Each structure stands twice: as C-alpha cells, then as structure tokens.
Amino acid sequence: MLEKEYYAQKFEEKWMNKWEETNPYKALNNSDKPKFYALSMLPYPSGKLHMGHVRNYTITDVIARFKKAQGYNVLHPMGWDSFGLPAENAAIQHGADPETWTLENIKYMKQQLKRLGLSVDWSREVTTCLPDYYKWTQWLFLQLYKKGLAYKKTAPVNWCEKCHTVLANEQVIDGKCWRCDTEVTKKNLSQWFLKITEYSEELLNDLEKLKGWGDNVKTMQHNWIGKSKGAILKFKVKEIEGLEIPVYTTRADTVYGITYLVVAPEYPDIEKLTTPENKEKVEEYRNNAKKLSEIERLSTERIKTGVPLGTHIINPFTGRVCPVLVADYALVDYGTGAVMAVPYHDERDFDFAKKYNLPMIQVITGDGFEEGKCYTEKGTLVNSEQFTGMDSVKAREEITKYAAEKGFGEFKTQYRLRDWLISRQRYWGAPIPIVYCPHCGEVALEDKDLPVLLPKDVDFSVQGKSPLATSESFKYTTCPKCGAKAERDLDTMDTFVCSSWYYLRYTDANNDKECFNRDIVNKWLPVDQYVGGIEHAVLHLLYTRFFVKALRDCNLLDFDEPIKNLLTQGMVLKDGSKMSKSKGNTVDPDDIYKNYGADTARLFILSDSPPARDFDWTDAGVEGCYKFLARVYRLYSKFEGKIKLEYNFDVKNLSKHDENLVRQAHIAVKKITNDIENEFQFNTVISRYREFTNSIYDYIKDENSINYDVLSFALMTLLKLISPVTVFMAEEIYSALGGKGSVHNLPWCEYDENLAKDSNITLIVQVNGKIKDKIEAEQGLPDCELEKLALASPKVQELTNGKTVVKTIIVPNKLVNIVVK
RNA sequence: GCCCUGGUGGUGGAAUCGGUAGACACGUCGGACUUAAAAUCCGAUGAGGCUAAUAACUUCGUGCCAGUUCAAGUCUGGCCCAGGGCACCA
Numbered sequence: 073m074l075e076k077e078y079y080a081q082k083f084e085e086k087w088m089n090k091w092e093e094t095n096p097y098k099a100l101n102n103s104d105k106p107k108f109y110a111l112s113m114l115p116y117p118s119g120k121l122h123m124g125h126v127r128n129y130t131i132t133d134v135i136a137r138f139k140k141a142q143g144y145n146v147l148h149p150m151g152w153d154s155f156g157l158p159a160e161n162a163a164i165q166h167g168a169d170p171e172t173w174t175l176e177n178i179k180y181m182k183q184q185l186k187r188l189g190l191s192v193d194w195s196r197e198v199t200t201c202l203p204d205y206y207k208w209t210q211w212l213f214l215q216l217y218k219k220g221l222a223y224k225k226t227a228p229v230n231w232c233e234k235c236h237t238v239l240a241n242e243q244v245i246d247g248k249c250w251r252c253d254t255e256v257t258k259k260n261l262s263q264w265f266l267k268i269t270e271y272s273e274e275l276l277n278d279l280e281k282l283k284g285w286g287d288n289v290k291t292m293q294h295n296w297i298g299k300s301k302g303a304i305l306k307f308k309v310k311e312i313e314g315l316e317i318p319v320y321t322t323r324a325d326t327v328y329g330i331t332y333l334v335v336a337p338e339y340p341d342i343e344k345l346t347t348p349e350n351k352e353k354v355e356e357y358r359n360n361a362k363k364l365s366e367i368e369r370l371s372t373e374r375i376k377t378g379v380p381l382g383t384h385i386i387n388p389f390t391g392r393v394c395p396v397l398v399a400d401y402a403l404v405d406y407g408t409g410a411v412m413a414v415p416y417h418d419e420r421d422f423d424f425a426k427k428y429n430l431p432m433i434q435v436i437t438g439d440g441f442e443e444g445k446c447y448t449e450k451g452t453l454v455n456s457e458q459f460t461g462m463d464s465v466k467a468r469e470e471i472t473k474y475a476a477e478k479g480f481g482e483f484k485t486q487y488r489l490r491d492w493l494i495s496r497q498r499y500w501g502a503p504i505p506i507v508y509c510p511h512c513g514e515v516a517l518e519d520k521d522l523p524v525l526l527p528k529d530v531d532f533s534v535q536g537k538s539p540l541a542t543s544e545s546f547k548y549t550t551c552p553k554c555g556a557k558a559e560r561d562l563d564t565m566d567t568f569v570c571s572s573w574y575y576l577r578y579t580d581a582n583n584d585k586e587c588f589n590r591d592i593v594n595k596w597l598p599v600d601q602y603v604g605g606i607e608h609a610v611l612h613l614l615y616t617r618f619f620v621k622a623l624r625d626c627n628l629l630d631f632d633e634p635i636k637n638l639l640t641q642g643m644v645l646k647d648g649s650k651m652s653k654s655k656g657n658t659v660d661p662d663d664i665y666k667n668y669g670a671d672t673a674r675l676f677i678l679s680d681s682p683p684a685r686d687f688d689w690t691d692a693g694v695e696g697c698y699k700f701l702a703r704v705y706r707l708y709s710k711f712e713g714k715i716k717l718e719y720n721f722d723v724k725n726l727s728k729h730d731e732n733l734v735r736q737a738h739i740a741v742k743k744i745t746n747d748i749e750n751e752f753q754f755n756t757v758i759s760r761y762r763e764f765t766n767s768i769y770d771y772i773k774d775e776n777s778i779n780y781d782v783l784s785f786a787l788m789t790l791l792k793l794i795s796p797v798t799v800f801m802a803e804e805i806y807s808a809l810g811g812k813g814s815v816h817n818l819p820w821c822e823y824d825e826n827l828a829k830d831s832n833i834t835l836i837v838q839v840n841g842k843i844k845d846k847i848e849a850e851q852g853l854p855d856c857e858l859e860k861l862a863l864a865s866p867k868v869q870e871l872t873n874g875k876t877v878v879k880t881i882i883v884p885n886k887l888v889n890i891v892v893k
Numbered sequence: 894g895c896c897c898u899g900g901u902g903g904u905g906g907a908a909u910c911g912g913u914a915g916a917c918a919c920g921u922c923g924g925a926c927u928u929a930a931a932a933u934c935c936g937a938u939g940a941g942g943c944u945a946a947u948a949a950c951u952u953c954g955u956g957c958c959a960g961u962u963c964a965a966g967u968c969u970g971g972c973c974c975a976g977g978g979c980a981c982c983a
Contacts, residue, residue, distance in 0.1 A: 077932090288977075291897045295979045302983080321983060334983090376981075401981045411983045419894090420981055488982060609978080680905050680918075684898095686976095688905070692919060699932095700918090706933090746909085756907065759917035766917090769934090836913050841964045843913060881963055887912050891963045 080669020298488025501564025
C-alpha cells in the first residue's frame with residue numbers, strides 16, 4: 073500500500089537494504105549483451121560526501137541505469153583514491169594512524185553513497201591504499217622501469233614547504249601548490265620521473281581521436297603539451313675555442329637581425345662564459361635571480377634585467393660579433409636555456425635592448441611596419457643578404473636548411489611538457505619498489521618481493537625528508553641481486569600514479585595473480601562514459617592517457633586511449649558562490665537525505681542546469697523538487713487499486729481526450745530518450761517529466777471520463793521514465809502496485825513515431841516575415857492546402873488586399889509566409 | 894598576447910534543419926478550499942504603447958554594429974563583456 077502523502081524517509085532505507093542483499097547491479101565479464109562502461113572519477117575519502125560528489129555520481133548513475141534499461145551489460149564501479157596527504161596530516165594532528173583514519177572515512181562515505189541509491193557493483197570496489205591494490209601499482213611501476221619509462225635524475229624540482237614534498241609541474245598552479253596555495257620553491261633533488269615526454273607527439277595527435285571530449289579539455293591539454301616547431305642554431309664563442317652556445321628559435325627568418333645573445337642564470341656553461349672582470353657582477357646577478365620567487369620571476373610585468381658576461385659569439389650568417397649576457401628572461405628548462413636576441417622583431421628583446429642601449433637591426437618589413445618600433449608580424453626579409461626579399465615564413469625553412477647544410481643548425485620540434493615527477497617525500501603513498509645496493513647500484517625488486525608494505529614504526533613529524541627514513545625496519549633490506557645489505561628508496565609515489573590505472577583494475581578487481589586480465593580489460597575498455605571535474609584536465613586526464621599508451625607498449629593491453637567520452641561537470645554553488653567551509657555555505661548530503669530524501673537530492677541536482685555548467689544549489693529549489701515528487705506520488709496513491717500493470721487499448725478507438733494522453737506519453741518517451749542520448753541534458757529531461765505529469769493531471773480533471781487502461785499506460789510510462797532518477801520512489805510505487813521484481817530491471821520505453829506528435833498543428837501565418845495569424849490544422853496537409861488556409865485568413869486578406877503576392881514560402885506542418893509588395 | 898567556453902525575462906534555464914523567442918521551473922501577484930494557516934488545486938506574469946479594459950490591436954526585445962535571407966537567438970564579418978586555460982616558451 074502507498075501512503076497517502078509522499079514521505080521518502082518511510083521507504084528509502086528499506087530499498088537501500090534490499091539492494092544491498094540482492095546486488096542487482098552486478099556487471100558480468102561474460103555476457104552476450106553489448107558492454108557499457110560508466111565511470112565516475114573516484115573520490116578521495118576526506119570524511120564526508122560533498123555536493124560535488126552527489127552531482128558527479130548522480131549523473132553517472134542515471135547514465136548507467138539508462139543504458140542498463142536499454143539492454144547493455146553495464147559496468148558501473150566505485151572505489152577510493154585513498155592515498156594522500158590529508159590522511160597523513162590527520163595522523164600528525166590527532167595522532168591517528170593514516171590507515172585507520174582512511175578506512176573509517178571510506179566506511180562512512182560508502183554508506184552515504186549507498187544511501188544516494190547508486191547502481192554500483194560494489195563487488196568490484198577498489199581501494200588504492202590497500203596492499204592488494206598498491207602491490208600492482210608497484211608492479212606497474214616496475215614494468216615502466218624495465219621499459220625505460222621510469223628513471224631517476226637530479227634536477228631542480230618544485231618544492232612545497234608546507235606539504236614537505238616535491239610536486240609535479242601539473243601540480244603547480246600560478247607558482248603555487250595546488251593543494252595548499254603555498255608558493256613553490258626550487259630544490260635540487262634526485263627524484264623519480266616517468267617519461268611522459270616520450271609520448272608528447274602521440275598525446276597531442278590522439279586528441280583528435282577524442283571526439284567525445286569537450287574542446288575545453290582538449291585545448292588545455294594541447295596548450296600544456298605546447299608543441300612548437302623551430303630550429304636549433306649553434307653559435308661559436310669567440311674567446312673560447314671549441315665552445316658553442318646552441319639556441320632554440322621559431323624565428324630563423326630573423327637571424328640577420330641578431331645583436332646579442334642571452335643565457336639563463338642557471339645555464340650550465342655560464343661560468344666558462346664569464347670573464348674575470350665580470351665575475352663579481354654576474355655572480356651577484358645570479359644570486360639575486362635565485363632569491364626571486366617563481367611568481368616574481370614569471371611576471372611579464374617585471375622590467376627585464378641582465379648583465380654582460382664579457383664573452384661574445386660570432387653569428388655564422390653575418391660574421392658579426394655579438395655580446396653574451398645573462399638575463400632571467402631566458403629560462404633554463406625550455407629550449408637550450410639560451411636565446412638569440414633580435415630586438416627589432418621580438419617584444420622582450422626590444423625592451424631589453426632599449427634599456428641597455430644595445431643595437432637593433434631591422435630584417436623584416438611588412439604591413440604595419442613603423443620605423444623605430446618593434447615589429448613581430450610576418451613579412452618580407454630585408455638586410456638579409458641572399459635571403460633578402462624572401463617571405464618570412466618561407467625564410468624560416470630556407471635559412472634553417474642553409475644552416476643545416478653548413479653544419480651550424482638543424483630543424484627542431486620543441487614541447488613544453490616535462491617528464492612527470494612522481495617521488496613524494498611523504499608516508500601515505502605506495503612505496504617505490506627500488507633498492508640501492510653498494511655493489512649493484514639501483515636495483516628493481518622482483519615480482520615475488522611485492523608488495524613493498526608500508527611500515528608502521530614511522531615518525532610522521534619529520535619535516536623535509538621522507539618519514540619512511542625513520543623506520544629502521546623499512547629502510548634496510550638486502551639486495552635482490554647479490555644479497556648484500558642495501559637500502560630501500562624512501563619516497564612514495566604521487567597518488568596520481570595510483571589513479572592512473574584504477575579503472576583498469578575494476579574490470580578484474582579480484583584477480584590476485586595479475587593486475588588485470590588482458591582479455592577482460594580489452595573487452596571493457598575504453599570507458600564509454602567518464603564523468604568528473606574539469607580540474608583534472610591536465611592532471612589525471614593527461615596522466616591516465618599516458619599510462620595507457622605506456623602499458624600498451626609494455627604489452628599489457630591493446631588500445632590507445634582509455635576514455636571514449638568525457639563529461640566534465642560544473643561546480644555546485646550555493647546561492648551563487650562556491651561552497652566552502654570557510655564561507656559556511658556548504659550543504660551536507662546527510663541533512664538532505666534526512667529532510668527530503670535522496671530522490672529529491674538526485675532530482676534537484678540534475679534539474680535547472682545542464683551537467684557541464686555550474687549548478688546553483690538553493691533551498692527553494694530543493695523544496696520545489698520535493699513538491700514535484702509528492703505531486704507524482706499522489707497520482708499513484710490516488711489511483712492505487714485502479715492502476716493496471718497490464719493494459720489494453722487500441723488507439724484507433726480512443727476518444728480525442730484519451731488519444732491525447734497516449735500521444736503525450738509517446739512524446740515524453742521520445743524527447744526524454746533523445747535528451748539523454750544527446751549530451752545528457754538532464755535538465756530538460758526533468759522538464760519533460762513535469763510536462764508529462766501536468767498532462768496526466770489535465771487528463772484526470774474530469775474523473776468520469778477516465779479510461780483506466782489509458783491512464784495506467786500513462787502512469788506506467790511515467791514510472792519507467794522517472795525510475796533512473798528517483799530510484800527509491802519508483803521502486804516503492806512499482807512494488808506497491810504489485811510489480812514483479814524490480815522497476816530497475818524493466819526495459820526502457822519504446823515510442824511510436826506517428827504517435828509521438830500532436831494530432832493537430834498550429835499553422836503559423838506570416839506576411840512579409842511577420843506573424844499575423846495562427847490557424848489550427850490537421851497534421852500532414854499538402855502545401856497547396858496550407859496555402860489555401862493561409863490565404864483564407866481574414867487578417868491576411870486585409871494585408872494583401874490591393875497588393876501583389878510576390879511569393880509564398882511553405883514549411884510543411886509549420887508555417888506559411890506570404891511575401892507581398 | 895594566444896586559445897577555449899559563454900552572454901536570452903526578476904532568477905535558473907528551453908528553443909534538431911534558420912521557421913511561434915522565453916518550454917519547464919523558481920520568485921511574485923491573484924483566486925478556490927479553510928474559522929485561520931500550512932498543504933493542495935486553478936490562473937496571471939518580457940518591456941512599452943493604445944484602451945474604461947483584464948478584450949482587440951500595435952511597437953520594441955536573445956551583449957553591440959553591420960551583412961546574408963521571405964524569415965536570424967540560430968548563419969557570415971567586425972567588435973564589447975564575463976568565466977576558464979596557457980604564457981618572459983624564444
């Protein structure tokens with residue numbers, strides 16, 4: 073029996089528990105049905121679910137349920153990205169064990185997810201901080217290592233003083249730590265890197281294959297990879313025999329305009345290039361540069377400074393002798409760390425040359441060129457000997473060719489992308505499975521030695537070095553090669569390594585022999601629909617693409633891209649601004665479950681805004697959705713006992729009144745199906761629910777004229793349409809009406825194209841493109857009939873009277889436009 | 894500076910192909926029911942003009958300016974603004 077009024081709290085938990093017992097959402101690794109892999113970005117177990125999670129997982133859940141109803145074998149898994157700093161910081165602050173803290177959070181949040189009614193196959197749950205998972209993270213690291221894709225090197229790396237660890241380039245946002253906003257400094261450390269740059273070209277080219285990704289994400293990755301085509305040119309140093317300075321340039325066409333050369337303060341040969349009389353000034357300059365923060369140094373506003381080194385280069389094209397200077401506008405880690413300066417045709421060189429009174433030579437001219445002003449556009453070469461008169465774009469090619477022939481240059485493609493630094497000086501991560509032996513050096517562990525378990529006897533409070541160094545039991549081991557006493561690597565891996573392959577593990581989550589079975593992973597991948605936040609555009613979403621390509625080359629799987637379709641959902645705002653604890657405008661999902669039920673939360677978070685846009689959470693909106701659910705529920709409650717699960721009618725014999733409702737049902741099915749298939753426009757889907765519900769209310773206004781077969785058809789259609797969104801209410805109603813099994817196992821509704829439109833049309837009558845009349849007419853009248861109808865309109869006659877009809881435009885079933893003079 | 898996304902009522906947002914701009918809601922106002930309130934149900938709601946009028950009619954209206962077209966929120970060109978990304982990248 074249904075209650076008289078909708079009260080979600082009475083039945084939501086009942087169904088949650090029932091589904092827990094029966095696991096109706098189990099995905100099968102062998103099924104005849106076509107597969108559909110619906111994936112959400114896995115949560116970090118921070119303690120409680122927030123509304124961003126609710127939005128993310130509701131979207132994925134509705135997609136998964138829709139596809140299931142359409143007959144797909146759906147894989148919709150969930151897991152925990154559970155290594156990372158917050159657990160460790162909690163350990164430091166409250167003396168808790170990071171593992172206990174994390175697992176407790178998982179337990180709580182898992183309950184919250186279940187309460188949200190997700191159709192997740194929990195038998196495939198993955199927890200990245202547990203040994204049965206990180207064993208395979210370590211194993212995969214070793215595969216990359218063996219393939220030469222993981223290497224250790226000493227380099228200046230990004231250091232966050234607050235997090236006490238290094239960061240990857242992608243984790244530095246505007247010179248600050250992505251996690252805590254602390255300004256990042258540089259440190260020289262020996263660290264592990266993954267060779268993502270080996271895949272620069274493929275990562276860039278394959279973006280084109282990703283038709284199901286938004287342009288915003290693709291452009292971000294495109295910019296991040298930052299490909300540019302140019303040339304390396306080598307300049308002999310006049311004072312030092314055998315020493316050359318190579319530069320990278322995209323403007324080889326301007327070589328005849330070079331008047332000086334600039335090297336970065338960290339340029340390796342800088343000391344050789346400095347003459348004794350300049351030594352003091354140069355060192356002072358370099359020390360100052362070191363002190364400048366990354367943010368200051370990267371500011372384009374800053375006035376450019378530099379000092380001469382005292383040495384010179386000879387321009388091989390002109391024989392001209394040009395001074396070499398150090399200036400911090402040259403960057404050591406891009407190109408060669410040295411820049412050829414052509415002040416007349418480069419803004420930066422221009423500013424710098426003006427400040428220090430360095431000479432300028434014009435070598436390009438073109439439209440908009442002005443004497444004495446910097447000209448950076450394309451044009452025609454001047455003052456360039458045999459290249460004078462050549463188009464500048466062509467000259468780039470020709471001059472580089474010339475340089476190559478003469479042996480002082482070559483073509484060069486440059487990328488901005490850097491290798492991925494994955495060492496972290498923190499405890500709560502997967503240990504790096506490498507040991508250092510005094511005899512054998514760097515040695516990879518063997519498979520049988522995995523996992524390298526995290527030790528418990530650790531002092532978390534150490535700062536500036538890895539906490540693992542404080543564990544004697546962990547630090548010392550024996551060399552797998554020679555058995556001598558050896559030391560382990562004391563860093564852990566970036567958590568983004570763990571999250572780069574979790575969705576592969578879902579396909580075969582309980583396999584304890586392999587990280588995943590090759591056939592199974594090939595079968596499920598690529599992910600058909602991935603849903604998550606845009607903030608991972610150049611983090612997770614780039615790393616994971618690299619990972620799959622690397623694992624393919626390690627011969628572990630057979631596809632090139634992991635994600636076929638990507639939906640990046642917008643943020644959840646509260647009353648127009650970002651939800652945050654400091655502003656005190658957060659909404660706790662538990663409160664919503666308690667006061668309105670999970671169905672209301674699900675319905676509301678999908679309404680109002682399309683998924684990709686930001687969503688504004690308002691109390692009034694929640695209230696409105698709750699009322700709508702109550703309105704739907706009342707329909708079923710009111711007619712309980714009269715609603716038939718099996719109904720029977722022939723549309724041809726129905727009254728206009730009945731036929732109209734049947735049509736409204738078919739229209740609703742058609743539009744809702746299309747809206748979901750067309751970029752998951754759930755906001756309009758929910759509008760259609762309301763429209764169709766309003767139609768049913770219209771239909772029942774006169775209780776005496778109700779045909780219960782027709783009404784049952786409409787109500788059962790509505791129930792099925794709404795079931796992916798309001799999962800509990802749909803099940804409750806279906807069960808109360810005596811439905812067998814679960815409403816969530818019913819197939820999706822079909823529609824009849826002929827019935828999915830109104831029987832009549834409103835013909836729009838225009839005169840000279842302006843609407844003058846609207847006429848009710850039958851569907852499908854021929855053009856000549858429509859024209860007759862339009863011309864018969866009194867208003868049209870009034871307006872055409874005494875004028876000539878030039879032409880008539882007819883759009884079938886829609887519009888007639890009469891053009892008069 | 895370069896790139897991406899967007900700009901529609903008081904608000905969130907609708908509008909396959911160029912073909913009724915503002916679906917569906919929120920809000921507001923009014924009505925029914927009620928002793929009263931809540932809930933519910935019904936109705937009005939882009940701006941202006943004309944009007945006794947809520948009827949009829951009419952003008953304007955999708956960031957701005959042009960253009961194409963019988964017809965433009967939608968297409969083309971040029972701008973403006975907002976949000977996001979990249980950037981002393983040579």
